[in-house]
Amino acid sequence: AQRVTQPEKLLSVFKGAPVELKCNYSYSGSPELFWYVQYSRQRLQLLLRHISRESIKGFTADLNKGETSFHLKKPFAQEEDSAMYYCALSTNYGQNFVFGPGTRLSVLP
C-alpha cells in the first residue's frame, strides 16, 4: 500500500534560518510526488511537484528514490512561510492521491 510519512508535526525556525521539511514515502512503482501548502483556514495549494523540478517561493525539493524521500528545503525562511505543509504521492495516473499527516512550520521573528 502507498504511504507518506512526515516525521515532524511542528517545526519552528527563526526568520532567515534554513528550513527542511522531511517527507518519506513507500510505493513499489514510480510515484509522482508533490508538496502542498495550506495557510490558515484556506484551501490547499500546490507548491511544487517533482517532475517539474521548479522552485516556488524559494522552496525546492529533490526526489531521492534510493532513500524514498522528497524533502522540502528553503535556504532562508520568511515569516510568511508559516503554514501547514503536506507531502503527497500520486500513483496509477491519479487513481490514488495520498497525503502525509502534515508538518506545521512556524517561522519566528
Add this chain to the structure above:
Amino acid sequence: DAGITQSPRHKVTETGTPVTLRCHQTENHRYMYWYRQDPGHGLRLIHYSYGVKDTDKGEVSDGYSVSRSKTEDFLLTLESATSSQTSVYFCAISESGRAAFFGQGTRLTVV
C-alpha cells in the same frame, strides 16, 4: 485557481440526519476526490471517482457514500451523521494525477 466550488461552506446538523455535500468543477478533470481533514491526521481519502458513475473507496469510507452522475459534480453523502464525522471536508480534482487542485472546504459540525 482551478474551478472548484464546494457547497455548503459551513453546515451544522444533528446526529442521525443525512447530509449531502456537493463538489462542482468546471475543469473537465477526470478524477475527483473527497478528503476529510482532522488535527493530527492530515488529509484522509474518503472516496474518489475516476469517471462518471465510477467510484471507489478510500481509507475512511465507512459511513459515507458518493455519486457522480455528471463529470462536473461529485456528491458526498453522510447517510446518518455522527459526531465523529465533524470535520473539514475537501474536494479535489486531478487530470491523470499530474496534480490535485482543491476546493475551499466545507466545515461540518454534527451536534
